[in-house]
Amino acid sequence: MFIPGVPLSRSIIWGVIGRQFRFTVAGDRLTLDTSDGRLTLSRHEWQGVAAALASLEPLRAREPQFPGEATSNRRAWSPDDDAALCDGWYAGNGLAALAGRLGRTEGAVTARLVRLDLVGDRAEARRRP
DSSP: OOOTTSOSEEEEEEEETTEEEEEEEETTEEEEEETTEEEEEEHHHHHHHHHHHHHSOOOOOOOOSSTTOOOOSSOOOOHHHHHHHHHHHHTTOOHHHHHHHHTOOHHHHHHHHHHTTSSSSHHHHHTOO
């Protein structure tokens, strides 16, 4: 329906992490354009999408599910962590034991061993039982 002085369509453009999006409202049709394609729905259908998104629970960090599972997720290594890693490595502990004690993944422990020059490379660290 044409109403004098009201544009027939309106658009909004935004970007997220290097991608550009365009949302266009034209009458009862709403269109989302992305670099991957186009999605056109009626207002009623878009309201259903909005209601579904609103009902999603917010993302939360999950709790460890088993003993020894890493809990640090990108926590910086402290001098105490490094000392415990060195002590455990020189005592002959393997990756699984060190990871469990430090609350880190085996990959994180392996990477830290390389960074501290306790091993030459990751393969060397993985060879220890």
